[in-house]
Amino acid sequence: MEERMDVDFLRDRVLELEEKVEQLRLSRRVLMNLIEKIEKDKAGFLSRLERENRKLQHNNYRYAQRLLHKNRQIVELESKLQDGASQNFRK
Template sequence: MTEDINLIDGLRERIRELEDKVEALRISRRVLMNLIDSLENEKRETLTQLVNKNEKLQKNNCRYAKALMCQNLKITKLEQELKNFSAST
């Protein structure tokens, strides 16, 4: 009888320990899920910033390429005029 009572007390203690561990795991899971959410939000924000920056750089690059083409066209015209002027004199 005493052995049964000791066994029951031991099992109850073990159940309490396991319940505490389960609770600790639940808390840990919540913390990890919050961290994952934070990281996902940060990643999303960073991606949005990088996409915006990339679009801005592409627009600037396009503007720069157009400006270079215009300058190149002016240089070509001036070279042609110089050749025509040299040929006429």
């Protein structure tokens, strides 16, 4: 009789542990799916940041080029003004 109880207890325990293993497998699948989604979202976010960074660098380069061009124009105009002022002074 006691032997029968041990077998029944062990059988029940095995079933209980099998259920827990199945729950753990399901939980693992859910977690892996979440990790995959997070990694995909992260990659998309990084990609957008990199595109935005390239765009900002390009815009910054164009702005710096315009500033250099305007500075050259200012220097040329100042030079012309000084040349004109010095010619008027000589006369």
